[in-house]
Amino acid sequence: MSNEDNKKVILKVYRTNYNKDDSPHYDKFEVPVKRWTTVLDALLHVKSYSDSSVGIRYSCRMASCGSCGMKINGRPSLACYTKISELKDDVVVCEPLPNFPRIRDLVSDFSQFFSHHKNMKPFIQNDKVSLDIDDKHDLVEFEQTHEDVDRYLQFSYCIRCGLCYSACPTVATDPKFPGPQALSQAYRYEADSRDDSKKTRFNIIDERHGIWRCHFAGSCSVVCPKGVDPALGIQLLKGHMLGLSKNNKKLSNLRTKNKE
Amino acid sequence: MGTVSNNKENNNINSGREGVRGWLNPTRYGWERVSYWLQRLTGLFLLVYFVGHVYETSSITNGIDAWNSMLELTQTIGGHIFLILVIGTSTFHTVNGIRLIFTESGKGLGKPGRPDYPYNPSSLNYIQKSGIWVALLLACIAMLYGGMVLFGEGG
Numbered sequence: 001m002s003n004e005d006n007k008k009v010i011l012k013v014y015r016t017n018y019n020k021d022d023s024p025h026y027d028k029f030e031v032p033v034k035r036w037t038t039v040l041d042a043l044l045h046v047k048s049y050s051d052s053s054v055g056i057r058y059s060c061r062m063a064s065c066g067s068c069g070m071k072i073n074g075r076p077s078l079a080c081y082t083k084i085s086e087l088k089d090d091v092v093v094c095e096p097l098p099n100f101p102r103i104r105d106l107v108s109d110f111s112q113f114f115s116h117h118k119n120m121k122p123f124i125q126n127d128k129v130s131l132d133i134d135d136k137h138d139l140v141e142f143e144q145t146h147e148d149v150d151r152y153l154q155f156s157y158c159i160r161c162g163l164c165y166s167a168c169p170t171v172a173t174d175p176k177f178p179g180p181q182a183l184s185q186a187y188r189y190e191a192d193s194r195d196d197s198k199k200t201r202f203n204i205i206d207e208r209h210g211i212w213r214c215h216f217a218g219s220c221s222v223v224c225p226k227g228v229d230p231a232l233g234i235q236l237l238k239g240h241m242l243g244l245s246k247n248n249k250k251l252s253n254l255r256t257k258n259k260e
Numbered sequence: 261m262g263t264v265s266n267n268k269e270n271n272n273i274n275s276g277r278e279g280v281r282g283w284l285n286p287t288r289y290g291w292e293r294v295s296y297w298l299q300r301l302t303g304l305f306l307l308v309y310f311v312g313h314v315y316e317t318s319s320i321t322n323g324i325d326a327w328n329s330m331l332e333l334t335q336t337i338g339g340h341i342f343l344i345l346v347i348g349t350s351t352f353h354t355v356n357g358i359r360l361i362f363t364e365s366g367k368g369l370g371k372p373g374r375p376d377y378p379y380n381p382s383s384l385n386y387i388q389k390s391g392i393w394v395a396l397l398l399a400c401i402a403m404l405y406g407g408m409v410l411f412g413e414g415g
């Protein structure tokens with residue numbers, strides 16, 4: 001057996017249960033790791049063989065559902081996307097995501113984060129199309145070129161994992177600030193040629209606790225696991241709002257039936 | 261394997277919000293975060309300097325003696341060091357501030373595209389990082405020059 005096969009690390013896990021008034025503390029567990037072991041694998045090992053009560057949230061195990069976000073060795077990361085071998089440390093510290101209310105152990109409450117997202121009206125709004133459609137025959141399609149799609153595609157890859165929200169220094173001090181995720185979604189729709197509701201979203205974010213509180217610390221883009229680059233979306237959006245850069249979007253035409 | 265430490269409960273822990281503690285450690289997130297931190301610190305320092313400066317110059321209303329004794333304060337070693345810090349912070353704040361005016365209007369950040377693994381964000385590019393490095397370098401040069409003038413002959 002090679003040395004690598006016997007490698008073990010110490011997993012230091014933040015523990016508390018706010019429903020029971022438990023005072024926060026850290027528990028240490030020794031876990032065997034291979035080159036490909038992720039932090040989530042290690043936590044599941046702990047749950048299977050050491051302490052089944054460790055509270056974690058996860059689902060897809062492949063950086064798609066966005067539920068396993070936590071602070072790993074000081075930085076917000078997805079547990080299923082962080083290999084222990086890449087951390088280059090014999091102690092792995094797992095803590096709940098900063099800037100989120102804590103529920104139990106590594107599980108935090110996403111209600112406020114989701115409500116910021118919802119406030120941005122994250123769906124296509126277009127005067128030509130009603131939002132209430134009962135009959136499937138009334139569903140419509142828009143025409144878009146590849147270039148049209150490239151303008152917003154990266155922002156639509158967001159899995160709402162909250163890592164950016166957790167790394168943002170403005171969110172750390174201002175709960176009313178929508179945060180990088182919600183603001184980059186505002187840009188995602190602003191850049192989408194199917195959407196024509198620019199004014200509504202501008203009114204939502206152009207306020208005291210809104211977009212102008214972002215001063216480009218860039219930390220959101222550093223931690224984003226999906227390449228969304230929220231800092232880019234936010235600065236581009238500011239440029240559009242100030243009228244300093246143009247949004248070259250041409251509103252899409254509706255694809256008509258006889259064209260199909 | 262057991263409990264290793266107990267944390268004192270405080271309001272921020274349950275809400276999870278980092279508060280100003282979130283600003284204190286700028287080293288975890290790259291140069292842009294360092295720039296954000298320095299821009300704030302230098303801004304606060306310059307604000308304190310500005311208030312002190314208004315107080316200092318207003319001493320002239322109390323006559324030439326009051327003005328001269330105020331000026332003597334800046335001729336001490338501590339006064340010189342303070343002035344060198346003013347030179348450094350104002351240079352950094354100005355140069356980095358000019359970079360941020362462009363950045364925050366969406367200039368020099370690259371374009372959105374199709375992200376590919378390992379997902380290097382285009383907004384954290386070398387144009388931005390060089391802007392921060394240039395601001396730091398100019399601040400150091402200005403402080404060095406200021407130091408030479410203040411501590412040099414006749415300083």
Ligand code: SF4
Nearest residue numbers: 158159161162164224
């Ligand atoms: S922008 Fe990135 S880090 Fe933020 S919620 Fe979306 S996927 Fe997660």
Ligand code: FES
Nearest residue numbers: 060061066068080
């Ligand atoms: S478990 Fe789904 S993102 Fe990690």
